[in-house]
Amino acid sequence: MSALAALADMDRLTSGEALVAQNVAFAVMAITMVAAALRMVTTRNVVHAALYLVVVLSGVAGIFILLGAEFVGVTQVMVYIGAIVVLFLFGIMLTKGSFGDDDGVSGERRLMAGLVGLLVFGVMTAALVDSFADAELARSAPSTTAEVADSIFSAYIVPFEAVSVLLLAALIGAIVVARRD
């Protein structure tokens, strides 16, 4: 009950206060996500990398909710953190012992990968700053699940059916590839 009352108070926040709260939430999540992503691609321990991936995926779910995409945020938590990370952990444990760490990787390889990453980031940031210098996000109500469902089952029904067939094909393909015979 008190949580509900607090939510009602949130509505009465002036636009400026809400904006500050949104920006603070964004900054906290962005810093956490970037730090966890950097640790994920540099850590030696593969299980730790999977757990850092959980942090990044949770941050992405938070960003979705900040953008008013509640259904996508909840789907992100269920599909990614609930299913895909568990699949990764199974994959790591089934192949464990084969690979201690990336000790043998050459410094040159890391250097070139880092250069490519920095180049990609530089080009994309320059293009984005050039194109959307100070475009503001419209402050609007979060989109409801009903709107998303209406859109999927009217305008995007053909891609939806294609994704269904793709999932079935991937399921059968994964079983056939991994089957022990």
Added chain:
Amino acid sequence: MLLNQFLILSAVLFSIGVYGVLARRNGVLVLMSIELILNAVNINLVAFGAFRASVSGEVFALFVIAVAAAEVGVGLAMVLLLYRNRRSIDLTLIDQLRG
């Protein structure tokens, strides 16, 4: 909120994912870096959807999530097959097709 703060966060995550795909040798870690790239793309889609006040961006993000789930299933099956045949998932050892 500015549109660009979401787009630049997405660009940072995308670049980190590209680094992970190129620098790591463990097959499972490469798949995880690909997930990072797909999530960066999803942030872009949802941010543009919010910018245009349209739900199409969210619908496309949901499609990307479904395709990513299919990709992880097949990718991990291939990594397991690789482990069963070679007793290793070091991707630098898989170079039989190198010219």
